[in-house]
Amino acid sequence: MPFGYFKRLGRRQQAIYLRSDGITAVPLPRAAALQPLxxxxxxxxxxxxRPPTEQAAQRLAAGLASTLGVPPVRVQVLAARPHAKWGELHGLYETSRRPGQPPLITLWMRTARQKRVVAFRTFLRTLLH
Known part of the structure; x- marks a missing residue:
């Protein structure tokens, strides 16, 4: 079920969206090797x-990219999530505007209002998303 903005996308963008939305699983060869990460x-x-969390997230992202044979990404971990009337932002995925520079995944390790460290499963799912 496409999001509301789907109708505002061009045909090419809709096709990309639908291809992406059709991916329901990504087989991970040698998954056990990534368990320590x-x-x-x-x-x-x-x-x-924050610094050790960012370093560990970067190592896991690098291990996943290597295992899957895809280009690497950069990971940045910041303190508290930004929030507004619309809710909280868990992660931000940005492509680079500079050729050759990998995309950036930004994650926040604390909740917006109470500044508590987020649950590990939530953090991991956001990174893997």
Whole structure:
């Protein structure tokens, strides 16, 4: 079910959206080899410090990209989520405007209002999204 903005997209963009929306699973070869990186990320997030969390998230993203044979991404972890009337932002995915520079995934490790560290599963799902 496409989002409301789907009708405002051009034909080419609609086709890209539909192809992307049709992907229901991504087989992950050698998933067990990435498990230590997932555990490292969980531990870093429990430590409530931004730099180690960012480093662990970057290592996991690099491991996933390498395993899947796709180009790398950059990961940035910031403190508290931005929020407004529309809600909270969990993650932001930006393509680079500079040739050769990888896309950037920005994640926030604390909730917007109460500034609590987010649940690990939420953080991981946002990174993998």
């Amino acid at each position: 997932v555990a490292e990320l969980a531990e870093a997030l429990r430590g409530e410090e």
